[in-house]
Amino acid sequence: MTTRVVGRGDTIEQLRQAVQRHRLVSIVGAGGIGKTTVAVSVAERATDAFPDGVWLVDFATLRDSALVPHSIAGATGLAVHSANIMPALCRFLRDRRMLLVLDNCEHMAAAIGDCVRQLLQEAPDVHVMATSRAALHVGGEHEHRLPGLAVPVASTGLNAEAALGYPAIELFVDRATDRLETFVFDDAAAPTVADICRSLDGIALAIELAAMRVDVFDVKGLQKQLSDRFRLLSGTRAGLERHRTLAATLDWSYGLLPPDEARLLRTISVFAGAFRAEGAATVGDTATGPARRMVAELASKSLLSVETDASGMSYRLLETTRAYGLERLAEAGEDAPVRRRHAEHVCGVLERAASEWGQQPSRDWGATYGSQLGDLRAALAWAGAEPEQQSLMIRLTSVGVLLWNHFSLTDESRAHLTRAIAALREAGREGSAVEMNLQFALAGAILYTRGVTSDARLAIAHALRLSMTLDDTDFHLRCLRLIGTMELFFGHHDAAIRTLESFLAIATAEDPSALAEGESHLGVGETFVGRIEDARLRMARLHAKHAQDFNDTRFARFQYSNSVNTLVVMCHAEWLTGRPDAAARTAETILVYGHQAAHELSLSIALAWNSLVYLWLGNVEESRRHAAMLDELVERHGIVTWTPIVTFCRGAVAAMEQPGRPEAITLLTRAVAQFRTHGHMARLPWYSAVLAEVLGQAGRFEEAEAVVGEARSLATSQNEKWCEPEVLRIQASIATARGRPEEAEPLLHAAIHLSQEIGALSWQLRATHDLARLWRARSRPVEAADLLTSVLARFSEGFGTPDLRAATGLLAELQR
Template sequence: MTLFLEQAVHFGPYRIYPGQRLIMEADQPLRLGRRAMDILLILLKHAGNVVSKQQLIAEVWPNTVVEEINLRVHMAALRKALGDGQAGQRYIITVAQRGYSFVAPYSLESIGQRPQNAPVESSGHNLPLRRTRLIGRKALVDSLVTQLPRQRFITLVGPGGIGKTTVALRVAEHLIGQYRDGIRLLDLAPINDPLMIAGHLATLLDLSLHDAEPLNSLALFLRERQMLLLFDNCEHLIDHVALLCESLLRGAPQVHILATSREGLRAEGEFIQRLESLDCPPPIAVLDRAQALSFSALQLFVERAMASQDSFELSDAELPLAVDICRRLDGIPLALELAAAQVPSLGLGGLLAQLQDSFRLLPHGSQATPGRHQTLRATLDWSFELLSACEQTCLRRLGVFRGGFTLESAAAVIVGEHIEPREVFGSIMQLVAKSLLSVDVGDEEVFYRLLDTTRRYALEKLEQASELPATRERHAERCLALMHQAQKNWEQTPTALWIERYARGLEDIRAALDWGLNTRGPQMLAIRLTAASTPLWQELSLLKEHGGHVRKALALLDAAPEPCPRLKMNLKLALGSACYHVQGGNEETIGAFVTARTLARQCNDVVGELRAVSGHMAVNLSCGNYQMALEQSQQFDQLGLHGDPVLSLSTHRLRVLALHFAGDQSRARLNAEEVIQRMAQSGHLNRFTHGFGVQYDQSVAALTILARILWLQGQPEQAWRTAQQALDIALQINHGTSICYTLALSGCLIAHYNGHTRTARELLHLLLEQAQKNSVLLFYTWARQYAQVIDGADAQASQRPGIGLIKEIMVTLGPGFIDDDLLQRADSGAAGWSTAEILRARADTLLAVDCPVKNCTAETTLLKALNVAKSQGALAWELRSATSLARLWQRQGRYRQAHELLTPIYQRFTEGHATPDLIAVRRLLDELQDNVRI
């Protein structure tokens, strides 16, 4: 058939809008992956005809070479999401040796307007795409959707395999768009340490917890949010989840919670909703096929059987067998799926006979919860016994994965004693076919995962087989191999794609480190993984958490019998970066970089030494040690770069930093423009370049400093455009520390200097949010200082600025931050770039009182400030110092002298005449001119 954009295709309960790539089930959108939607649209376009596998692959993956297995997996996922086979309805069939065909009756309808409930996908939730069609739970889902806004806190309770997660996800899916601040799903199954719950939730909320009371911090953060939180698989952490829920409900009145657990959380305000088994036909009734299929347990069983075997049809003769199977399995969804997966090999008669034999000791039909637990356990045991020896080994070894995994990762963990690589692929496919392994179909890759119930069962079998330590070791080795691959790809891969590719493995890395760094496993493997995974922790801005792992790894490494200087160097570099952002330039930070440099020299590692020097240099700049930083930047040439253009570019950029803060704006400008030109020529502009001690995006960092230089040189409009460009890139790559860096050093400040009051406040709030989210305590502290001026925050609520750069920045925002220490730095030349402003601030405080002696001292100080500003090429500071001096002379009646001082400086400005400094000068010049005429 021909599909037109103005037509919709209706089949079964679905209506497809091809032009909008939208599928509606009744009045609700069905969320499918991109590839699944492509396949469905192609099959609809050729409805009634066979579409070959080769044609589907060519159209769905036009620019990629893929194996046929990819198509098979995506097709299976599509069928499952559509409920192909429900109530005997078949949508897509496999034609042996040929391909696939869409066979369901359909009709075409004209499209009047976009469906009312059509989704507008956004980052407002993190719910997964639908894996299966919900059967027998519609009334319950509808009830929960209505109840949740009133009850606020509902826990779905039931035994494993009863479908709690499926129901919870469907309820949340119905509520997409109903919560202003979105929906967040937290799967607690991979979390064993209750102290990690708050941290994982904070990560989902883009929040970093700094203090010792994480529950209070979470409640405070969520206080004004309207949000739905979905806590899945709570049963092993009940007490701690209950405390979390109670805290959030008390502190955040617009937050609603939906939880799943095998038992209630016993928390204040909790409403328990128990999930019963699916309805089974009664044992004594004689039903025809249509009547029997009205029971949800039989619907699910038949649908899954048809998904497992294309030719399966439930005949009237076999109907009693199917009914008996459903009853023996107590209507438990997971048990029904496991049984249906055996239909192709056993048939209904053989399947029932097997169940009768395996379940002969169970009290069939019991609806008591313990009975259902027994039924599921017996079904898992029975399914496991039906597996081949190779399949059994695969299943139990896959239990070590906490998240999704690829076939390649599965093979790396499975292969070992009693199993060869060539056997893994077929066994994985059999586990999928038998519903023991789930498939997550992404747009580019296919990931496999175990349901929590199956994973726990597999781990139990793994321990019984005495294979747990060896399998965990292979799992850690696989994590290490992936991190080595990630390091190699770090330079060549766009940041968003890199994160998408490797962040999936974070839970498994956490598991491997938790096992290895706590003396339960091979420690050297865990130590190497800690170092190799540094890029991932840095890209995800999880520096505080990574710092904890690094300290453990270093302690273990120090106790190791053999020294590993290169490994220790890399760990010290990682510690320096983490400490700098979380703690600032303290003793631990400096010590980490100094030790790293010593180790790099021992290893004759030039790159390592450059990284150590650059990290230490960043600390010196932050602490105000500008001359020391300038000297360190000159050491780069001595180290030698061996023709490496990336390292050359990085060191050149760092020299710009040192020149700028040391006060040489002219040379800093020339070097900055050369760096950006070289970046553009080499393709590094808008590219993430890594490897130095403190990690920022290269182009963001270069543009940030150029913006500062431009402003100081009297080009406020160009400076603002450059600062905006830096922020745009940082937001585009979504790298937290880079966002904080550019906001703290240019964005907030230049907006304020230029009089963009509202924008400055917005950027300040963004800085506070990003610094808290990404554990960048250094810039969070800076933002709190800025708030005193930019946001009118209570100065008493903020500590006085510490030392170094932030203290000098605050003086440029207001003279009230001047003190004797700053004056001493200015007099000695240590203040570098801010010297003229410190002197001017001192003079302004003297001029606050009209005293001849103080006026004389102020005049001397301002003349010195003028000379410093001129020598540094800092026209902005020159203007400010001249303005203060002109006002003093105006007060003394020296109008002409003041006018002659200020006019040529003002005339050197070619832009920015609407900024506060230039507006004030123009007003002052007019006053002086009037006085001169008089």
Template sequence: MVEISEALAGRSYAFGSFELVPDRQLLLRNGVPVRLGGRALDILTVLVEHAGEVVGKRDLIARVWPDTFVEEGNLKVNMNALRRALDAGDGNLTCIATVVGRGYRFVLPVTVSTPPEAGDVPPLRRDNNLPTATTRIIGRSDAIEAVKRDLAEVRLVSIVGAGGIGKTTLALAIANQVVGERRDGVWLVDLAALTDPDLVPNAIAAAIGLAVHSANMLAALCDALRGKSMLILVDSCEHVIEGVATCVDRLLAETAEVTILATSREPLRVRGERVRRLPGLAVPADASSISAREALVYPAIELFVDRASEARPDFELRDVEAPMIATLCRQLDGLALAIELAATRVDGLGVAGLLDQISDRFRLLENRRGGPERHRTLLATIDWSYDLLGQAERLIMLRLAVFAAGFDLEAAVTVVGDNRVPRSAVVQGLADLVSKSLLSAEIADDGMHYRLLDSMRAYAMEKLSGSGELNEMRRRHIGHCIAWLAEAKYDAERLPRNMWLARYSGRIDDVRSALAWAFTDQAAASLAVRLTVAAIPFGKQVSLIEECRTAVETALQDRFAPHRSERDDLILNLALGATLLHSRGPLAEVKASLTRALRLADDLADTDLQLECLRGLSEYELWTGDSRAAIAVANSIRSLEVKGEKAAAGDADAQTGSALSWLGALGAARHRLEGIVHRPVLGDPRGESDRFQFDQRLTATGALATVMWLQGYADQAVETAKRQLRDAEASHYAVSLCCALLHGSLIIAMYVRDYAAAARHLERGLAHASTHGLSIWRNMGFCAGGRLTLYTGQPFDLASYREALAEIRKGGFRMRYPNYLTNYGEALARAGDVAGGLAAIDEAIALCRENGQVVGIPEILRIKGNVIRFEEPSRVEGAAECYREAIQLARRDHALGWELRSAISLVKLARQLGGDNDAEAMLETAYGRFTEGFGTGDLRRARALIETRRGN
């Protein structure tokens, strides 16, 4: 305790909300004792004694440490603790100012008075040496309670986790909460500066205030603590782990009421140890549309905001910044230290700037004040761990950096192992790195999986780049990826879908990383082509349509031509055509790629791939609206012999059935479609099928639902659409789900006038298309939703609709384009441009007739009749002609759904004009042919009209 001047002895000193009583080593805030280290209290006493004066650093050190040589850093650490305690008490009030180059000055007015009587304040026992807890603990309440329960049940608890994850913060929070529960106190032993494991007993003795001097310090410490009841917090054990383990094991054996709480990057492995591994702070899995209020539920984001507010007092989390901060926290693996370091840079960079530059995290996240030296930068934190590794562990850690995702033991052995690092060393090295919290491990269904945290991987990659081994490790990694992609392709045919995804979907980043490097290194050009071809089936399984398309286009560049075989060219062109079709629409490039692939398949006499090429070309023609050309290509499939046998009819029936339905041949279409939908599900032995193409059964199911509704089987249509959606969801393929939502469930829901369900399917479909970058599907969904907007009377965004319509036309998609154009025409008419609307509708009818896609003409004519009535009542006869022609065409094609709709419109118009028995008869005749669907919208309307007439 610092010596108080005689003039000031026996006094108390008041400033702000505080009162200092030096004689009693007591600091009060609003009458409540404040726990503060003894040295910090001594510093405060000296400054208060000379309030308003500058006290030099050397003078302070001489007063506070009169008989001990200490570095200036000790003064800074204690000064920081003192300032935190004082500033926390009075908000933003600054009590101590730094006078640069000279020292410190206590700046608040000080009132000197007689100290309170002993009975006026709570007693403050010197039963701990914990620093003042001024930092709010975020997101660790469950962990705190769990460790406290552990401490009540066992005598050694180790909090284990990666550097910077918050172990010390958590341990100090727990220790502060249990102060007063142990008769002989709670004591912090910070081992950070200790370099000799044999001095661990000395450090513990010094921390708890034991003046023990012995040649056998461990034995003396055990003797001194025998009979004591205390909690000892041993912090930062990893670098002297053996010394800590020996000391703790002995203490637990020779004392009865001493409890140890340790923090380390690996367990102590002492008898009776209970290990609590500390994970990163929780972050949202999907940050794309999170709001500020939703984001603050996650501790990682709450911590970021809390620390950013300290750095910039006016900082507030806004909705626009919430997704960016969520992404940043996820990239930092929820590491508390990394998040805190990042938050301190918000003031200079802003949230967007910080996120843009976070990849250069080691340069950005620096200069953190306070705390152990090793925690001042993220780089220093990882350096601290790396420097403690053995040579083999270092080599393994660096080589593991080529894995961008999780990996198992065999993968690590394949890539990392060699003569320098045999299998046994890899096995032991993984265990050691997990133990030291540099590598995460979790048990999966197929065994143990490992992963380097992103920050650790970035650090290791930088060192690997400087080691001269990077290229060799990359090549090994690519070879490993090619091998497991072949395994994944095989497993896709035999494993349940959810099991396959659990096993392989987490490896996407490995494929991305391997491709990115292979394409930039000319020496790896051959590997790049092999990897691209191997990744195509995997890309389809995990819906990486755009990424696969980009990779395929790159592999098809001239510079890779010497490294491609004829078969490679075939597969790459086939994949390019399919991915372009499903992401951009039926562009001319699609047909060129598929035609080139078919020619190569013919040259190689590969009937499996000939079949795939013809499927793709048939689908292309169908999308362009040329149903006859689609049927012609499909017929070519029937002439193929696959493995000595004629191609199965189902290989052509999906596109043929759809094409026939557009041509108005509903009965023939249904026959073809039901043949594929209801045939038994058999495993497809052709391992290279379904390369970014629709599942034939899903395609047929959606088309069948539409045919059923058109024929008057509304209930069956609804159930069939539901089946398609279920199957598409189970497929986990983005394009199939878009098709089921936007070309299946949405359309059928609107046909039966279930507008609530239609809205749900539309919203989900648009979101799904946007998520997967399927622009053609997003535009198609938006235009299909235009009909729902018209049905429900919502505002119609003509400008946005016009843009989407232009994109669809530009993409060559004509199959449903007349329907979308009709929606636009009606919207124009409702907006007052009746002439423009009718022109658009007439163009839609002409397009249908030009391509022979006549099945939709009755509905377009009905809508035209409605639009004619918008113009002037005198033209009602023109509207009636449209309705009658629609009924006639619907009857020709046996499209009972369209016939009923047009009959309803005709009856409504006729009744406005005084009635028409022929129109009434048409409605009753159409209604009478229905056998189901009586709860759907059109049938309810028809029944109401019929009953109204009969009631009259």
């Protein structure tokens, strides 16, 4: 059924002009479809004024005021997963000229008003059009009170032709004809229909509800029914607000329903979004056949809207009708049992989703079950507030893990997981498979939203013990992989390698399908401890073997895409072993795979690693771009683990653009502190050495020497051989800048020797370049030239990179 906006041309044109002149326009009315259709019509006519788009945000099904900014962000294309989304949302909208149409704001007016107030302050070219029963009370708000559809004044001489010139009567006739094909609107019916529309204040939804009863009553009968209904309000009728007219009409329409339909209407009001007839049957505690018939009948009476997609027909309540249904549900004393059935229904749907997860591509799975997020949130809110429903809350949380992971709702999941685990003992579920699942999920959520904290380590240790007690090989492998990840993050690389080798041994014997996941992480450890060529070859084999599977994003088993993980290791190993062009090509592929995964956590890993390799490649713009994209993800998802990398890359880029720049020192110092705070110790020796180098460039030599000395000690204690040659080279550069070449030369020899030992040709080139410059300054140009020639001869690509250009330029000078 299509709702038309009839006879409102002047109103729509006035509003079109208003939304262009004013930052906030509120369309205020009684409720129902009238406000929405007018707003949509205005938006359609205003698109030319807003080059960045017109975006509709429907708050009809929202129940949690904290999710207001998330709804706006999601509607505008900004992924929503952090608990604190407002900074990211403001930044996302700051430079855009767009119109936000916020529909059905009445029940969230305060929260929406707060959000709109901040957006209008932070995003100067964003305009907002809101529909509500009352104004939002935000400064600068232009309020437009939407009148009812025009109706004729009381008259005895109204004929059918003249009556159809009034929008309210046109709507009534249109809906009555939909309901009853034999309905005839003639001169005799015109005065009666006009009186009905006047009594309903021209409210579109009220008119629809009345017209849809023309099959039960003729127009005279409808007139009498409504007159009787409103006579009860005669004492206050003159001052009655229009939304009370709508409420009274709803009450009348509800009162005409057969008892089974009335009961179903109030029970399905607990659905937060669209639902199918089968869901209505479950929640309504009735058979599917009768439920299917009743929801179809409720839709035909305008009490439900119908949505059709490839998977079938679903239904949705308008916010006005939903609110009414919830009131009747509470009044009937049925709220608790209905909400319990709703929560159990959500559990059932998500358990089915889990069984289907491995049977279809991830995108299709997400499209099918993503709509359950609203109902999952609603069910958790209810169960979590009911002390006697803690077992159900735990079950809901457990089945929600896969959905949260799929949509990278890491920060949201952490809060639910923590609450569910705290309730396990009282519910008698300690030591169960449910606890194992919750503890594992919590460990991952904490890792990416808080870092390698003691809580994260305790959670994964508990999950591991349970996996062994319960003899669950799948979770045993998941736990080992996550423990290995934490150990790598924390700089315990030798321990991580042992953990991942245990993973591979178990997988080889019991579950070969998991081998690729273990090998990719073992490659990370191998790279860090200086087995760089081993890691590169391992990743190349892994990529070749599983390339056909890399577009399949079924990554939830191990939390993120292994295709991305494999390539980031390969990319770093390629650069380190002297293949910069190959590394650049792989970095481009990584970003493609990160986007294809349609999984923000996987994309964040791609961006974090790529932003670093672009620094090594000397590609300042790409490093800056990747860090900026990563920063947006961090804000949107609360994945604070990557915050230090964003800060570091900004500082490193600033230093590359202007050596010794104070801003660069500030940013790099902050980054090193952030890495330590989050327990993100991997690569910290290199990060610290870069800070030392920039301090030296600024002439702050004592600080530089102290920082680089700490970096060397940390590289030794963490066995980070991969970066030791560069740390030594930077230490030598500081000694050289202080006029102590006798200290610098042995450091550079050590850097070259260690580079050769671990196969880090790119570090060797840098150290060789610095040693050649030192020898030239000490009148040894021939030796310097020979040294450079021997290293450059080992490169077959990358001659456009800054490192190779600098080395070949120096060689040319030495050979003159």
